[in-house]
Amino acid sequence: MKNEKMYDIDFNRPTIVGKELFYISQAIHEGHSAGDAAFTKKCHAYLEQALQVPRVLLTTSCTHALEMSALLLDIQPGDEVIVPSFTFVSTPNAFVLRGAKPVFVDIRPDTLNMDETKLEQLITERTRAIVPVHYAGVGCEMDTICAIASKYNIPIVEDNAHGLFGKYKGRYLGTFGTFATQSFHETKNFICGEGGALIINDSRCIERAEIIREKGTNRSRFFRGQVDKYTWVDIGSSFLISDLLAAFLYAQLEARDEIQAKRQKIWHYYNDHLQDWAEGKGVQLPTVPAHCEQSYHMFYMLLPSLEYRQALISHLKARGILAVFHYLPLNLSDMGRKYGGRAGDCPVTEDVSDRLLRLPFYNDLEEADLACVVQAIKEFDPWYSPLAS
Ligand SMILES: *Cc1c(COP(=O)(O)O)cnc(C)c1O
Numbered sequence: 001m002k003n004e005k006m007y008d009i010d011f012n013r014p015t016i017v018g019k020e021l022f023y024i025s026q027a028i029h030e031g032h033s034a035g036d037a038a039f040t041k042k043c044h045a046y047l048e049q050a051l052q053v054p055r056v057l058l059t060t061s062c063t064h065a066l067e068m069s070a071l072l073l074d075i076q077p078g079d080e081v082i083v084p085s086f087t088f089v090s091t092p093n094a095f096v097l098r099g100a101k102p103v104f105v106d107i108r109p110d111t112l113n114m115d116e117t118k119l120e121q122l123i124t125e126r127t128r129a130i131v132p133v134h135y136a137g138v139g140c141e142m143d144t145i146c147a148i149a150s151k152y153n154i155p156i157v158e159d160n161a162h163g164l165f166g167k168y169k170g171r172y173l174g175t176f177g178t179f180a181t182q183s184f185h186e187t188k189n190f191i192c193g194e195g196g197a198l199i200i201n202d203s204r205c206i207e208r209a210e211i212i213r214e215k216g217t218n219r220s221r222f223f224r225g226q227v228d229k230y231t232w233v234d235i236g237s238s239f240l241i242s243d244l245l246a247a248f249l250y251a252q253l254e255a256r257d258e259i260q261a262k263r264q265k266i267w268h269y270y271n272d273h274l275q276d277w278a279e280g281k282g283v284q285l286p287t288v289p290a291h292c293e294q295s296y297h298m299f300y301m302l303l304p305s306l307e308y309r310q311a312l313i314s315h316l317k318a319r320g321i322l323a324v325f326h327y328l329p330l331n332l333s334d335m336g337r338k339y340g341g342r343a344g345d346c347p348v349t350e351d352v353s354d355r356l357l358r359l360p361f362y363n364d365l366e367e368a369d370l371a372c373v374v375q376a377i378k379e380f381d382p383w384y385s386p387l388a389s
Contacts, residue, residue, distance in 0.1 A: 007319055007320040007321055007369070007372045007376075008320045009320060009321045009322065009360045009365075009369050009372065009373060010322055010360060010362070011322040011323065011324050011358070011360050011361070012186070012187050012360075012361065012362050013362045013364065014186040014191050014193075014362075015362060015363045015364045016248075016251070016252075017251065017252060017255040017258060017259060017363070018251050018254065018255050019251040019254070020247070020248045020251040020252070022251075023039060023247035023248065023250055023251050024244050024247045024248055026247065027039055027243045027244050027246075027247040028244065032243050033242055033243050033244050034240070034242065034243060035058075035240025035241055035242060035243060035246075036220075036223075036240060036243075037243035037246075038243065039243050039246035039247040039249075039250045040058050040240075040241065040243050040246040042246070042250050043056075043058055043197075043246050043249055043250050043253060044056050044057065044058065046250070046253050046254075047197065047199075047253070050165075050256075051172045051174060051175055051199065052172075052175070053174070053175055053199050053200070053201055054200060054201065054202075054203045054206065055199075055200040055203070055206045055209070056197050056198070056199050056200070057197065057198045057200070057209060057210070057213055057239075058195065058196070058197050058240070058241045058246055058249070059195070059196040059197060059198055059213065059239045059240070059241060060194060060195065060196065060238075060239055060240070060241050061090075061183065061185065061194055061195065061196040062090065062159070062161045062181045062182060062183030062184075062185070062196035062197075063090040063093070063094060063196070064196055064239045065179075065181035065182065065196045065197060065198040065239075066090055066091065066093075066094030066095075066131075066157070066159065066181050067094040067097060067237075067239075068179075068198050068209060068212055068213060068239055069094065069129075069157045069178075069179040069181065069198065070094050070095045070097065070098045070100070070129075071098070071212050071235065071236075072179065072205055072208060072209055072212065073128060073129055073155055073157075073178075075095050075098035075099070075100050075128055075129070076098065076099060076100075076128075077098075077099030077100075078099065078100075078101070078126060079095075079098075079099070079100045079101070079126055079127075079128040079129075080100065080101050080102075080103050080124060080126040080127045080128065081095040081100045081101070081102055081103065081127070081128060081129045081130075081131060082103045082104075082105055082119065082122050082123070082127060082129070082130045082131065083095075083102050083103070083104060083105070083131045083133075083330070084104070084105055084106075084107055084113070084114040084131075084132070084133050084135075084349075085104035085105065085106060085107065085329050085330050085331045085336075085341075085345070085346035085349040086107045086112060086133075086135070086327050086329065086330070086346075086349040086352065086353065087133045087135075087159065087327060087330065088133075088159075088161070088327065089330070089333075089335075090159075091131055091133055091159045092131075092330060092335075093335075095129065095131075096335070096339075100128065100129075101126075101339050102330070102336070102339055103122050103127070104330055104331040104336065104341060104345060104346055104349075105118050105119055105122055105346075106118055106345070106346035106347065106348050106349055107135070107346070107348050107349050107352065108141075108348070109348050109352070110287040110289075111135065111138050111140075111287050111288075111289065111292075112135045112136070112352060112356075113132065113133070113134065113135050113138065113139075113140040113141070114132045114133065114140050114145070115348070116140065116141040116144040116145050116148070117144075119144075119145065119148050120148050123148070123152050123154070127152065127154050128154065128155075129154065129155050129156070129157055130145065130148075130149050130154055130155075130156050130157075131156070131157045131158070131159055132145055132156065132158055132159070132177075133158075133159040133160075133161070133162075134158065134159075134160055134162055134163035134166060134168075134173050134295075135162060136162055136286060136294065136297050136298050136300065137162040137163040137164075137166040137173070137189075137294045137295030137296065137297035137298075138163075138166065138286070138287075138288050138289070138292050138294045139163070139166060139167065139168030139169075139173050139291075139292045140168070142168045142169075142171075142176045143169070145176075146176060155177070155178040155179075156176060156177035156178060157177050157178065157179045157180065157181065158173065158174055158176055158177040158179070158180035158181070159180075159181055160173050160174040160180045160181060160182055160199075161181065161182065161183035161185075161188060161196075162188070162189075162295060162297040162298070163294075163295045163297065164182055164188075164189060164190060164295055165189075165256065165260060165295050166292070166293055166294050166295035166297075167292070167293040168291065168292055169291045169292075173295070174199045175199070175201055176201075177201060178200075178201060178202045178205065179198060179199065179200060179201065179202075179205070180198075180199040180201070181196060181197070181198055181199070182196055182197040182199065183195075183196050184196060184197070184245075184249055184252075188297070189259060189260070189263060189295060189296070189297055190249065190252045190253060190256075190259065191248075191249075191252060192241075192245040192246070192248040192249035192252065193245060193248065194245070195241050195245050195246075195249055196241075198213075207221070208234065211233055211234045211236055212234060212235065212236040212237070212239070213236065213237075213239040213240060214236060214238075214240070215236045215237060215238055216232055216233065216234045216235050216236030216237075217230050217231060217232055217233065217236070218230050218231065218233050259363055260295075260296060262363045262364075263296035263297075263361070263363060264296045266296070266299070266361060266365050266370065267294075267296045267299050267361075269367065269370045269374075270299045270359055270370065270373075270374070271285060271286070271299070273370075273371075273374045274301070274374060274377065277377065277378055278301065281304070282304050283301050283302065283303055283304065284301065284302035285301060286299065286300060286301075297361075298358050298361050299358065299359045299361055300326070300356050300357060300358045300359070301356070301357050301359070302352060302355045302356055302357075303355045303356075303357055304355070305354075305355065306354040306355060307382070308355075308382050309325065309354070309355055309356075309357050311380075311382050312357060312377070312380050312382070313325070313357065315376070315379075315380045316373075316376055316377070316380075319372075319376045321360060321372070321373055321376055322360060323357050323358060323359050323360065323373075324357070324358050325353075325356055325357060325358070326353070326356050326358055327353060328353055329341075329346055329349045329350050329353050331345045331346050331349070332350065359373060360373060
């Protein structure tokens with residue numbers, strides 16, 4: 001069965017669950033497709049209620065929600081922001097855009113989250129924010145991170161792109177930081193193509209967040225009848241999502257239980273069926289500490305070596321199964337090096353980045369597909385496969 005394609009299983013496939021198209025047409029028929037119309041308000045109310053947070057504002061992306069956080073924190077040139085070295089570029093970029101210097105903290109070898117034991121030594125006079133990323137929707141060690149942040153009076157911004165509805169010690173991810181950011185990009189649990197949200201946990205920041213999101217105007221207050229005209233009052237930009245996309249998103253949020261149940265099933269299928277194989281091969285499956293309820297965002301494995309991973313990717317690809325690696329160490333990227341990043345700064349990230357493989361993961365994966373993936377993995381023998389040479 002050399003290079004013969006046997007299955008066709010994508011890594012990700014955006015799926016709709018229910019009323020997405022109906023709600024989009026409803027938004028069009030009602031004549032409101034710009035931002036902050038009926039469906040945006042429904043999404044805000046849904047998320048505020050579900051997470052019990054003071055304010056949620058939908059944005060065009062998680063990247064933009066991170067940029068809003070940097071504006072709200074008045075990040076200035078020369079400020080330092082601590083971010084994990086194993087994350088998406090937007091986590092540091094949003095702050096770098098304001099002139100900040102990213103300071104990379106290595107990750108834990110078990111959860112692949114920011115290593116909280118290495119955090120305090122990176123804090124300086126110039127540190128203005130700590131940005132934990134809840135990798136794969138498993139909570140960072142927030143007790144320690146919050147304690148360090150409050151000791152030095154440094155705000156936390158949670159990049160919670162993976163972790164919507166995950167919990168740390170019974171408390172929702174996204175409710176710990178001054179701000180938290182969500183993504184509704186088509187690769188995330190809840191989607192609308194491109195979209196995001198800023199969660200504001202400090203009520204004192206709500207009004208300024210509304211202004212920054214509305215091009216620096218007090219238009220939100222005007223619409224609530226709190227001022228009789230709106231005008232330019234601060235810096236800002238256009239961070240509002242179209243109500244057509246909010247309509248898409250609202251249908252997804254309404255199907256929260258269905259979506260999360262499907263993803264939970266997929267995650268456990270992989271975990272249960274790969275356990276023995278992984279033990280035999282020295283492969284590490286995801287660690288979810290007992291005090292964390294994960295969001296079932298992805299399933300990854302840590303393979304014994306880079307060569308092993310590349311050979312397994314090829315082996316699966318030959319069978320029509322797309323499995324992919326993930327973040328490259330940011331400290332070793334072109335931009336990271338400009339800010340002083342060097343090889344060896346973040347040894348766990350540098351090691352894990354080479355060995356991590358993500359398996360196909362999307363809501364509509366059937367059990368038969370999952371069985372194919374698992375079987376194909378078990379058939380892989382790196383030392384005898386013709387693809388390994
Ligand atoms: C997807 C992702 C982002 C960016 O989300 P967008 O909505 O595409 O801007 C940021 N951070 C992390 C950790 C992500 O996974």
